[in-house]
Amino acid sequence: MAAPDAHHHHDAPRFSETQLRVKALESLLIEKGLVDAAALDVLIDTYEHKVGPRNGARVVARAWVDPAYKARLLENPSAAIAEFGYTGRQGEDMVVLENTPQVHNMVVCTLCSCYPWPVLGLPPVWYKSAPYRSRVVIEPRAVLREFGVELPPTTEVRVWDSTAEVRYLVLPMRPAGTRDLDEEALAGLVTRDAMIGTGLACTPGEASA
Amino acid sequence: MNGIHDLGGMHGFGPIAPEPDEPVFHAEWERRCFALTLAAGFLGRWNIDMSRFAREGMDPGHYLTSSYYEHWLYGLEVLLHEQGLLSAAELESGVPRASADGELRALPADRVEATLLAGGSARLTDAVVAKFQVGERVLVRNLHPHGHTRMPRYLRWRYGIVDRDHGVFVFPDTHAAGRGNKPQHLYSVRFEGGELWGPQGGGRDAVYADLWDDYLEAA
Numbered sequence: 001m002a003a004p005d006a007h008h009h010h011d012a013p014r015f016s017e018t019q020l021r022v023k024a025l026e027s028l029l030i031e032k033g034l035v036d037a038a039a040l041d042v043l044i045d046t047y048e049h050k051v052g053p054r055n056g057a058r059v060v061a062r063a064w065v066d067p068a069y070k071a072r073l074l075e076n077p078s079a080a081i082a083e084f085g086y087t088g089r090q091g092e093d094m095v096v097l098e099n100t101p102q103v104h105n106m107v108v109c110t111l112c113s114c115y116p117w118p119v120l121g122l123p124p125v126w127y128k129s130a131p132y133r134s135r136v137v138i139e140p141r142a143v144l145r146e147f148g149v150e151l152p153p154t155t156e157v158r159v160w161d162s163t164a165e166v167r168y169l170v171l172p173m174r175p176a177g178t179r180d181l182d183e184e185a186l187a188g189l190v191t192r193d194a195m196i197g198t199g200l201a202c203t204p205g206e207a208s209a
Numbered sequence: 210m211n212g213i214h215d216l217g218g219m220h221g222f223g224p225i226a227p228e229p230d231e232p233v234f235h236a237e238w239e240r241r242c243f244a245l246t247l248a249a250g251f252l253g254r255w256n257i258d259m260s261r262f263a264r265e266g267m268d269p270g271h272y273l274t275s276s277y278y279e280h281w282l283y284g285l286e287v288l289l290h291e292q293g294l295l296s297a298a299e300l301e302s303g304v305p306r307a308s309a310d311g312e313l314r315a316l317p318a319d320r321v322e323a324t325l326l327a328g329g330s331a332r333l334t335d336a337v338v339a340k341f342q343v344g345e346r347v348l349v350r351n352l353h354p355h356g357h358t359r360m361p362r363y364l365r366w367r368y369g370i371v372d373r374d375h376g377v378f379v380f381p382d383t384h385a386a387g388r389g390n391k392p393q394h395l396y397s398v399r400f401e402g403g404e405l406w407g408p409q410g411g412g413r414d415a416v417y418a419d420l421w422d423d424y425l426e427a428a
Contacts, residue, residue: 016238018238018279018282019236019237019238020303021282021286022238022241022242022245022282023238023241023303024300024302024303025245025282025285025286025289025295025300025303026241026245027303028295028299028300028303028304028305029245029248029249029289029295031305032294032295032305032308033313033314033315034249034252034294034313034315035245035248035249035251035315035316036248036315036316036317036318038317038318039244039248039251039315039316039317039318039321040241040244040245040248041244041318042318042321042322043243043244043247043248043321043325044234044240044241044243044244046321046322046325047233047243048233048234048240052233085326087326087327087328088325088326088327088328089325089326089328089329090328091328092328092329092330092331092332093330093331093332093375095375095397108217110215110216110217110361110363111214111215111216111217111261111359111361112214112261112264113277121233122233122243124227124228124231125228125231125235125276125277126225126226126227126228128277129222129225129226129277130216130219130222130273131222131223131224131225131226132225133216133217134216134217134218134219134220134222135222135225137217137218137363137405137416138217138218138363138405138406138409139409139411140411140414141411141414143225146224146225147225147227153413154413155413156413156414156415157411157413157414157415158399158414158415158416158417159414159415159416159417160397160416160417160418161217161361161416161417161418161419162419163359163360163361163418163419163420164331164359164375164378164381164395164419164420164421165257165330165331165332165378165379166375166395166397166419193227
């Protein structure tokens, strides 16, 4: 359970109302046999330590080095991603969007927080927050600038609003100066934001900085 | 419903604030809330559209001033109460008053991984004819249902072009209300920035959204 907030004065409440509600709910559901306490630990461990954007980075790096894999990934994304064992919840029906010098894709869920869990893990707070959800569809280039990305006016920006159960993964462009890198080193250049479309893949210099 | 969750195109929320090296969870209660929501979902008493609709029922002011997992906590309490799994007195006191429905079994820890990896696709095998073809111009219907819908307000009464046909999927509006899957085609529809936002739309930019047959009409 959460420790008392050290910044609070000693007579402040030890737990917030929200913390108390969650604790009450957990004990009720366990006592009534509606959830298994050990299952909760497995769920937390899975998404805190096992499933995350390193999965997606491996997929992207494979697509960069293996043209046949890239073709499969764009043609039948769910099956190609499943070759790595990344399947299931919140990634059942995948679409992969390839970024090129002509087209830059980026992904949002304006209505809630839809995100491809098997390849990216759980979404960051900003992705689920009102500023990103409200703004990216109406001013994508201003949003990109806040992430430090300035695209040439000749590049078309496509914003994909995940309104259904289809989940989107952006395939970023392979950075220049990476011809000698192997697949594992390339995966180290693929950031989470590059696979959402709010960033670009790192150059080798940026990755080691 | 025309709820506060439907944020696309609104102004006034300020800058985006990415957090460097952001942790997956920011507090222990967030971990527990996340896991409880998934574990209770494994009981099979509600579907994802019902979950979303439960969160959308939050008071709008509270929705905007509370954190993401507070939305989940609110939704989970509503669903457990609506389904009769926890009474108001139990939620209030934290003390169990009645034994649970004997038919319900918690998913054991050793089946969690396989359940997550299997997932549950919303794709259906029903043989339903597509109402629209790729390349066809469509108009998003001007509907304002009180129930759950995945038709964002900023797209209503706007013209787009069908970019791809995803196939036949569960229809969320009926699914959220417990009125069945209503199998129908789901499309990715392209909307030009200028069509959605007028002169502010940016000449080269576009929005794509996933929309079902029932949201669209021929244009």
